[in-house]
Amino acid sequence: MKNKEVAEIFRKVAALLEIKGDNPYRIRAYQRAAQNIEALTVELEELAAQGKLERIPGIGKDLAQKIKEILETGTLEKYEELKREIPPELLKFLEIPGFGPKKAKVVYETLGIKTIEELEKACKEHRLSQLPGFGPKTEENILKGIRLLKQKKGRLPLGLVLPWAEEIVSLLKKRSPVDRIDIAGSIRRRRETVKDIDILVTSKDPLKVMEVFVSLPMVEEVLLKGETKSSVRLRYEGIQVDLRVVDPVCYGAALAYFTGSKAHNIRIRELGVQRGLKINEYGIFRGQERIGGQEEEEVFEAVGLPWIPPELREDRGEIEAAQAGRLPRLVEYDEVIGDAHVHSKWSDGSSSIEEIAAFARKLGLKWVGICDHSQGLKVAGGLPIEKIGEKKEAIRNFNKRSKDVKLLCGTEVDILADGSLDYPDEVLKEFDLVIASIHSGFKQDEQTLTERIVSAMKNPFVHCIGHPTGRLLGEREPYPVNIERLIKVAAETKTALEINAYYKRLDLNDIHSRAAKEAGVKLLIGTDAHIVDQMSYLHLGVAVARRGWCERDDILNTLDYKEFLNHLREITAWKLKARS
Ligand code: DGT
Ligand code: CA
Ligand code: ZN
Secondary structure, three states: OOHHHHHHHHHHHHHHHHHHOOOHHHHHHHHHHHHHHHOOOOOHHHHHHOOOHHHOOOOOHHHHHHHHHHHHHOOOHHHHHHHHHOOHHHHHHOOOOOOOHHHHHHHHHHHOOOOHHHHHHHHHOOOOOOOOOOOHHHHHHHHHHHHHHHHHHHOEEHHHHHHHHHHHHHHHHHHOOEEEEEEOHHHHOOOOEEOEEEEEEEEOOHHHHHHHHHOOOOEEEEEEEOOOEEEEEEOOOOOEEEEEEOOHHHHHHHHHHHHOOHHHHHHHHHHHHHOOOEEEOOEEEEOOEEEEOOOHHHHHHHOOOOOOOHHHOOOOOHHHHHHOOOOOOEOOHHHOOEEEEEOOOOOOOOOOHHHHHHHHHHHOOOEEEEEEEEOOOHHHOOEOHHHHHHHHHHHHHHHHHOOOOEEEEEEEEEEOOOOOEOOOHHHHOOOOEEEEEOOOOOOOOHHHHHHHHHHHHHOOOOOEEOOOOOOEOOOEOOOOOOHHHHHHHHHHHOOEEEEEOOOOOOEOOHHHHHHHHHOOOOEEEEOOEOOHHHHHHHHHHHHHHHHOOOEHHHEHHHOOHHHHHHHHHHHHHHHHHHHO
8 A cells, every 4th residue: 555655755756846946847747646646546566566557647667667666665765855955844835735835935935934833823914915926815725725734634535544444354354363343433434534444343362353453564553452442553644543342242232333423323322211221332221231232233223213324324314214214225336337437548548448348347337438528628638529520439339349338428528617618519419428517717706607517507418517516625625616506407407416436526525415316416426537447436426325315216327328328318308498
């Protein structure tokens, strides 16, 4: 799991080069490499061993060599060199999202500000706005960045942490005498960000389990080692892992308790009290007598409820729904059989349509929407109009040959600043699937931005709006958009909304997905993969849908290829009719 560390070093090199005023292309190359490495779901070490590092987008000979250097030595000579040249305080500033190296340098050199606290204070006292090239807006942005940084320090994206948690579970299973083992806490509930990793086990030899746990290779520091609970800090982002060994007779009660959420637990406990029961992590008790708790179902049963899926346990109405027998039948992970949003070599993706289909087959998927960027997005290799026919032909030929996995010829068409689309209608209508997204002009005010998306939704050839709020977890706030209005217009125009499953996006989020579902809007899950293995994030999108109370019918990815194509055609036919 060195990927994160390599990406981090590349990102810092880019920042240091920027402070030095180095060549912007070189800087961009490091940034892009960092981004692509971070998003990999395979180990760099594995790719290096197979001599495949250069298959990562943005990695050429030189960067591949540098990756090897980091894997072998733990650092990069060039990075160490740069660090010697540039003061460490300045480096700290670069962690603040939206606070670029040039401005950081000015603040450091002219105001002598050395810590983030000092910087925060200076912004609040408006001491920065007096500097040339700075203004009240800059101060506001820096303060926003500091807020984001503080949030980010506390919580990490689920998509990053889940594989670490699973790795630990698999090592414990392999190397220690565990019987039952589960990941609990916010990860089990599939919350979009998590603070720490909670793991529960049962074992006949708890001491041995603890021994193995605290000496796992990814452990950086042992915080606590006990007979029933141990805590460690990992090398990955310094995240904490709590491992609890539980008595088998109360495993279910402990699992329910440590899965949470706290708000949900409190409601369950209250229901217990009403029935004269005490429910906690040690079991279900009537007086002194333990009357159950070995299985999680017993906890719910004891208070007259059916088992509630972990994704719903947030005290957002699930208790009432369970009491009324109206829990949703959540869409299942394996009911999602298509990935609607994948970028291929036809734009800025690094995989061919054949590779995408092969990976889809490996994931058990039946179809993929090949949605490349449109012509105007030059930085993202947007597909010029004259090339669309060729792509369409390639996909048609592929589909003729392929018996199982089918591809859709799609586009992620850019919504321009004035709300018009980056391809004219007569071009859009050639695609099987049209997702319209915003990629620029985030600084517009709420009304302008919202109306931009509304006009895109009114276009009869647009089937779906991509990453509707534009947020990036820990990096960028949503753009100012009136989501209620978007949902309302989506319902009126029968336009689907995307649940973008890329681990930093998860956009729509759970709460907005639920609002959309309740308004009768269909949701479409897409990974936005730019290299095939990012398609493995699809399950994160399903998790958002489940946390948003969505059922099978709410999610278009549960349709088979033919049904999905028909549905898309129906959207357009309906919109055309409504327009005339
Ligand atoms: P996180 O770690 O912030 O991402 O979210 P959680 O939900 O994993 O929270 P965490 O790790 O602090 O605690 C794990 C679970 O333990 C939590 O979901 C519910 C349970 N829990 C913790 N503290 C309390 C408490 O004071 N009362 C009750 N009823 N449950 C608690
Ligand atoms: Ca937790
Ligand atoms: Zn996009």
